[in-house]
Amino acid sequence: MGTPISSVIAQSVMEHIEQKIMSKYNNKAFFRRYVDDCLLITTPTSMQHILQDFNGAHTLLQFTIEEEKDRTLDFLDMTLINRDNKILTKWKNKKQNSDRILDYYSNHHTGQIRGTIIGYIDRALKLTSPELRPKIIIELKERLIKNNYPTKMTTPIINERIHRLHNLRTTEENKEQKTRIPIPYTKNLSHKITKILKPHNIELVHKPQNQLKEIFTKLKNSTPKSKKSNVVYSIPCKDCDKQYIGQTSQRLHDRLNAHKYTKNATTELVKNLLTIISVNGLVEAHMLENTKRLQLDTYLISQAQKQVILGSTRIVRRILTSS
Known part of the structure; x- marks a missing residue:
């Protein structure tokens, strides 16, 4: 735990260090950073020199390096693939991922069920290169089936999101502002209330009745x-x-x-x-x-x-x- 300004200071320090060091390798390296994860594309010789320069910036700062293996390298939520002098990206599933997502038969509004499918397919499509998308879509369908999502529901949504990604550009300017009210989800009743309020430009945001914070209310004793x-x-x-x-x-x-x-x-x-x-x-x-x-x-x-x-x-x- 640190002060709220610590992240700002850390960001400023990293910007200062990387600008000072990478200015010497402008034509020899490709460098990008997200928070504390850095991506570097360069020759093996330059890579070692750059690592030494970063570790020599300050005694309290020590960087480690992970090189590509089998022409692949994990970076953030993607796997980078070095193929034919071109970098391809693929949505990465962590090894500890159990493939468990919101179950289709759970007590949730259909909007939340649909939102789960849309969230996963959009993430998979945007983080994956076009050449690898057919394979990643198959993997996504298998995950949805494991969580009891019917194919007749998932297939139209997946096709719709693929079409939307390639052909549509949405603008937020023309969207009408709605009043949103959060209420616990009750099967059948919530659908009827939604229909009643829809003509009045009021949108219900459904939330589950059973939440973890209600089950695990106090994980530690209060200080006397x-x-x-x-x-x-x-x-x-x-x-x-x-x-x-x-x-x-x-x-x-x-x-x-x-x-x-x-x-x-x-x-x-x-x-x-x-x-x-x-x-x-x-x-x-x-x-x-x-x-x-x-x-x-x-x-x-x-x-x-x-x-x-x-x-x-x-x-x-x-x-x-x-x-």
Whole structure:
């Protein structure tokens, strides 16, 4: 896990390095990069020199290389094939792929079933060279059959997408904007609701009722309140409705021990005077006089309350420092 800007910085660093190095090989190499995957076409000698230059850019950056085997090389979701001085592409299925996709008999709307077929066929066609498309279409049909898709449904859709790829150019400008409403899919009922709303330019987006997040709700235990850090907490007074509001970067348990076991609790609270506020946001001397009566069964402040409290604290701090 890193900061949100880390990916931007990594991209800038890679652009700087590759421009500096590849400018020396303009006429000797073909270089393309997607995030951290690089494609290089060059002679064996130049390949080793380029690899040494990249690894010498910085001691913390080390690149590895994978050469073509049997005149093929995997890159992203494609297999590149070196055939007759020409590079062909083919949609790649990973070895660990189980060929399991959305089953035809699952409880999903027909639009989602159809969308599964369209998604796979479009991906296969666009990532595969025309010479290899007939073979990849056969492989795709076999996968669909394994997942119970009827041929009478898949064949027309595949032919339609092939025709669309070669002959049609769609423009988004002329498409009418529709209102989309997501609802759980219920067999038969959802189809009737769709027909009723269609004349009103409202489109239903169906989603399955059973989702993984409902089955696996909590994969890890929540952090106990006492072990949380960077929190705003409240300690109520036992004798009245006043309360001590504190902010700490420590674990809450450690901070409460500082309140509980300090030799001079009043001195401890004076150190934190700028964060002692009551509900109305004013500093209360009462909290200093009744320190021993604070009950340490605290509760954490919500994010919305935290913003209000911190804002009030800043106002109090300005008043105290200016007086």
